[in-house]
Amino acid sequence: MMREEIVFGPIHSRRLGSSLGINLLPEKGKICNFDCIYCECGWNKDGRGDTKLPTASMLREALESKLSACKAVGTPIDSITFSGDGEPTLNPDFPEIIDITLELRAKYYPKAVVSVLSNATMIGHEKVFEALRKVDNPILKLDAPTDELVRRINQPQGGYHVSDVVEGMLRFEGDFVMQTMFLRSPDFDSSEPEQLSAWMDIVRKVRPREVMVYTLDREAPASDLEKFTVEQMRELVKPLAEEGFKIQIRG
């Protein structure tokens, strides 16, 4: 599933209401420093080779034009969400783009919330961290508690250490949402007790204000992946729920 525009929607989302999407990646390609086996945009190698990233001024033009057009006809917008074909924080203009988005949100839809879906690999970069601190919902991915399992599920390109991501998450002082995909394949199983317990220990350490667990929804590039039911996931996260963590489960 590829989005070909910088600003797309608004689409109706059960969770976010009327949601305007922002894609900071190329119009006809995917750029990510992960290559998740479940990525709805497909494998990185099958991206269509377009590497041209939208700039801050392109985003300003596209977003202002969409927001003013929606406002003129009374279209509601509850949420502005960065969720494009790849990792939004890899766009070098990301910090400036967040400032522009917050400025335009205040001008046109002051009640809309701004969310960023990120794989959290860039949170150690000061400017990216500062930008993520400014948005309402920094939604940070952590699918597995060990480097070994992350290698299997997310296939990071370049250096990646769960310990670095945990350090980065600690700096949010709990003001973020952690997002975790639960799935199993012949190779691994997110519900395996040792993995699950290590993942829960990380949640207890970084204490996100919300944990969002979900499972396969759309077609995945890897075969042999198995999803969990909502009931199974509810059972898996029960200890955290009982400890008072706010947990959202999406099947």
Ligand code: SF4
């Ligand atoms: S981090 Fe997101 S965009 Fe990147 S490969 Fe994984 S699912 Fe796809």
